[in-house]
Amino acid sequence: xxxxxxxxxxxxxxxxxxxxxxxxxxxxxxxxxxxxxxxxxxxxxxxxxxxxxxxxxxxxxxxxxxxxxxxxxxxxxxxxxxxxxxxxxxxxxxxxxxxxxxxxxxxxxxxxxxxxxxxxxxxxxxxxxxxxxxxxxxxxxxxxxxxxxxxxxxxxxxxxxxxxxxxx
Numbered sequence: 001x002x003x004x005x006x007x008x009x010x011x012x013x014x015x016x017x018x019x020x021x022x023x024x025x026x027x028x029x030x031x032x033x034x035x036x037x038x039x040x041x042x043x044x045x046x047x048x049x050x051x052x053x054x055x056x057x058x059x060x061x062x063x064x065x066x067x068x069x070x071x072x073x074x075x076x077x078x079x080x081x082x083x084x085x086x087x088x089x090x091x092x093x094x095x096x097x098x099x100x101x102x103x104x105x106x107x108x109x110x111x112x113x114x115x116x117x118x119x120x121x122x123x124x125x126x127x128x129x130x131x132x133x134x135x136x137x138x139x140x141x142x143x144x145x146x147x148x149x150x151x152x153x154x155x156x157x158x159x160x161x162x163x164x165x166x167x168x
Contacts, residue, residue, distance in 0.1 A: 006076035028058035
């Protein structure tokens with residue numbers, strides 16, 4: 001039995017996540033340090049009281065970045081009968097429709113369009129699989145096309161034949 005486990009992209013997911021988190025934590029730390037340093041010297045002006053406020057917002061943004069990225073890019077496991085997103089599983093027969101391409105908003109601070117596959121389940125739940133965030137998105141989409149749309153058994157050779165990047 002074939003099981004495919006998603007792999008988050010090392011640059012487009014992990015690097016962006018690490019950079020964003022380090023940036024926001026660093027900014028918040030510098031602002032709190034400057035505020036504490038100025039308060040110790042006794043040279044506080046009215047505008048200096050914005051530093052801890054903006055620093056707190058910056059720490060919140062670091063937390064928000066982690067939460068949103070991991071929520072929007074779950075671990076996906078597909079096998080012959082089911083598909084799982086983190087701990088939530090669905091039977092493949094419960095997929096009402098599959099749209100393999102299209103631009104969909106990636107919810108973060110603002111919503112920006114990204115290429116994604118869309119799965120609509122019988123219970124009304126819609127899940128997007130963002131192509132850029134997974135290193136093996138093409139393999140997952142190929143599986144969905146072969147098994148859910150075409151109602152065939154999954155074949156790695158068929159995936160390799162349809163992929164122009166794979167030499168013959």
